[in-house]
Amino acid sequence: MSQLITVSGLNHFFGAKQALKEVSFEIQAGQPVALVGPNGAGKTTLFSILCGYLQASSGHVEILGHQAGSAALFGQLAALPQDAVLDPRFSIAHQLTFYGRLQGLSAKQSKDEALRTLELVGLSEALNEKPAALSHGMRKRVSIAQTLIGSPKIVMLDEATAGLDPLHAREIRQLVADLSQDITFILSSHDLTELERLCQQVLYLELGQMHQHQTLASDATQGFLTLSMSQKQPELITHLEAMAEVSSVTMPQDREYLISLAPNVLCHEADIKILQVCHQNQWRYRSLVNGKTLENQLFE
Numbered sequence: 378m379s380q381l382i383t384v385s386g387l388n389h390f391f392g393a394k395q396a397l398k399e400v401s402f403e404i405q406a407g408q409p410v411a412l413v414g415p416n417g418a419g420k421t422t423l424f425s426i427l428c429g430y431l432q433a434s435s436g437h438v439e440i441l442g443h444q445a446g447s448a449a450l451f452g453q454l455a456a457l458p459q460d461a462v463l464d465p466r467f468s469i470a471h472q473l474t475f476y477g478r479l480q481g482l483s484a485k486q487s488k489d490e491a492l493r494t495l496e497l498v499g500l501s502e503a504l505n506e507k508p509a510a511l512s513h514g515m516r517k518r519v520s521i522a523q524t525l526i527g528s529p530k531i532v533m534l535d536e537a538t539a540g541l542d543p544l545h546a547r548e549i550r551q552l553v554a555d556l557s558q559d560i561t562f563i564l565s566s567h568d569l570t571e572l573e574r575l576c577q578q579v580l581y582l583e584l585g586q587m588h589q590h591q592t593l594a595s596d597a598t599q600g601f602l603t604l605s606m607s608q609k610q611p612e613l614i615t616h617l618e619a620m621a622e623v624s625s626v627t628m629p630q631d632r633e634y635l636i637s638l639a640p641n642v643l644c645h646e647a648d649i650k651i652l653q654v655c656h657q658n659q660w661r662y663r664s665l666v667n668g669k670t671l672e673n674q675l676f677e
């Protein structure tokens with residue numbers, strides 16, 4: 378794997394307000410990366426610095442071997458801001474071709490890129506439509522197509538699924554997963570559950586500080602199962618802790634149980650037995666997944 382982004386000792390001030398404090402991390406090519414954190418944590422500030430829209434007060438940022446904002450990164454890094462909108466007056470073809478031209482492509486190349494990127498997001502048929510003829514989710518996919526023009530290596534999506542219904546949000550997640558072979562996506566979101574399904578690397582910002590930089594699906598998640606129930610079951614913990622395969626059970630969230638397995642017990646050896654216990658007691662469960670949820674990893 379090759380290094381895409383290296384950030385070290387990054388600080389940013391807006392007047393007296395320090396939005397980023399000594400932020401350091403690295404991103405390798407490959408899996409999508411999640412940037413999460415509460416409101417005001419500094420996510421947009423960090424995005425803006427990586428994109429070169431904002432110059433950091435101090436610290437070092439290297440992207441594909443260049444400084445953030447360097448002309449050498451033109452076409453290599455693309456970003457979709459949270460509030461990006463399509464122009465209602467022009468067709469999708471017109472707008473995508475325009476972005477190709479802005480990147481220095483010829484009229485023919487720009488048209489080809491518009492077609493290619495629309496095809497990548499599964500919207501070839503929208504080429505001659507105006508934005509108003511498309512659903513919210515389709516417009517989001519067009520905006521993502523726009524970021525793919527010129528085949529960038531890194532694409533940053535700020536709140537890519539905000540405001541979308543679950544079906545459209547799933548389409549966007551699937552799209553990112555499908556394209557991740559060739560492009561490294563950096564996704565910012567408040568929705569931990571969404572990023573958990575997509576990303577192995579998680580950058581967690583809080584009050585301008587990078588608290589976590591960890592890889593999901595690591596050894597830390599082995600030896601755990603997360604059981605979500607339809608209703609709270611007061612006796613569930615006692616029943617499960619009585620099983621030889623289970624070492625302890627906690628309830629980090631309402632109706633969600635984190636099951637720590639006994640040493641050397643594998644998830645697939647315990648999961649059926651746990652579901653049998655639910656069945657015998659007529660407890661309705663919603664899901665049983667291997668490992669800890671992202672939320673439990675970040676906030677335990």
Ligand SMILES: Nc1ncnc2c1ncn2[C@@H]1O[C@H](COP(=O)(O)OP(=O)(O)OP(=O)(O)O)[C@@H](O)[C@H]1O
Nearest residue numbers: 391394395396414415416417418419420421422423
């Ligand atoms: N232009 C600005 N002038 C002054 N302060 C700013 C400016 N932009 C951001 N800030 C402050 O910097 C901090 C980080 O803001 P930022 O927008 O980066 O957070 P965020 O994590 O993106 O938040 P959200 O999830 O709400 O979008 C906040 O305290 C914010 O008030």
